[in-house]
Amino acid sequence: MRARPALLITTALAAGIILSGCGADSSNDSASSAGMSADGGGEKVAAAPAQVEAQAADPAQGKDTPAQAPDLGVDQRSIIYRGSIAVRVKDINAAAGLSTGIAQTAGGFVGGDNRNSSNTGSGTATLTLRVPAEKFATTVDGLSKLGTEESREINTEDVTEQTVDLDARIAVQDARVASGRKLLGQAKSLDDLVMLEKEVATRESDLASLQAKKRRLADLTALSTITVTFLGPESPGPKPKDDDPAGFIGGLSSGWHALLASLKVLLTVLGALLPWIIAIGLPVWAIWWSYKRWQRNRAPQPAFVPAGGGPLPAHPPASPAADEKPTD
Known part of the structure; x- marks a missing residue:
């Protein structure tokens, strides 16, 4: 009976030691797993900028993400407006001065001025006007009222996708330049310093090129271009653009024009050679x-040969009647 309580106490002590050991092992395992997860997260965070930079350097890595066009309203899109108009006026110089005032009133300026005036009224004046995009239509209408409108052509180009793409590329390239400068400040050897300086210079050059393209697009979208041509009273109007016919008629027309062009070239060459032919060919x-x-007159005349083959006698033979003597 006394041995039984001792056995129970010993068993309880052994069970407690075993349970405490298992708890310590489980706590160590959880701590180690937590440490591993923390290390893995740190590695991922540290590797994230490098991965982004690698994807920026190699656009092929981002091909899995489909590109989508920006969903913007009409007033938020980047549109380039270009227009040309021909107006017949009585005084081209006065009309050119009025068009300059219209452009300046709209907040623009004159980008080019080419005038060819004449006293006979056949002069022309061509001006290139840059006006804000929101004043494009009103400026064209104002120019058409300076005289009699002969022709008008309006073209638009939507560059919204190019603008959005340039913005994204500029942001990525700016991040690459910043990371390169950071690495340059941490260089520990001369070779690393030279290599990083070259890399940073290349990245800054690419960034400057992208920013120049963005400024060019911004200039074209902010200021529209209008080319106005003022024609005098006697000046010929602009020629209409004829569309080339297709099919058999188009081929026949092209062949006929090619034949005329070839004949024109041939006649031109012949006309250039004709004076030389007359000056040199005729004397020759x-x-x-x-x-x-002279050779024909100098050559001896051939003797006449009769059909019999023998030469002609010098004197004709005497007849037999002449040789006979008369008889008494």
Whole structure:
């Protein structure tokens, strides 16, 4: 009976030691797993900028993400407006001055001025106007009222996708330049310093090129271009653009024009050679003809040979009647 309580106490102590050991192992395992997860997260965070930079350097890595067009309203899109108009006026210089005032009133300026005036009224003036995009239509209408409108052509180009793409590329390239400068400040050797300086210079050059393209697009979208041509009273109007016909008629027309062009070239060459032919060819032909004639007159006349084959006698034979003497 006394041995039984001792056995129970010993068993309880052993069970407690075993349970405490298992708890310590489980706590160590959880701590180690937590540490591993923390290390893995740190590695991922540290590797994230490098991965982004690698994807920026190699655009092929981001091909899995489909590109989508920006969903913007009409007033938020980047649109380039270009227009040309021809107006017939009585005084081209006065009309050119009025068009300059219209452009300046709209908040623009004159980008080019080419005038060809004449006292006979056949002069022309061509001006290139840069006006804000929101004043494009009103400026064109104002120019058409300066005289009689002869022709008008309006073109638009939507560059919204190019603008959005340039913004994204500029942001990525700016981040690459910043990371390169950070690495340059941490260089520990001369070789690393030279290599990083070259890399940073290349990245800054690419960034400057992208920013220049963005400024060019911004200028074209902010200021529209209008080319206005003022025609005098006697100046010929602009030629209409004829569309080339297709099919058999188009081929026949092209072949006929090619034949006329070839004949024109041939006649031009012949006209250029004709004076030389007359100046050199005629004297040469005259000398050759005279030489042939001199040779023909100098050659001996061939003797006449009768059909029998023998030469002609010097004197005709005497007749038999002449040889006979008369008889008494």
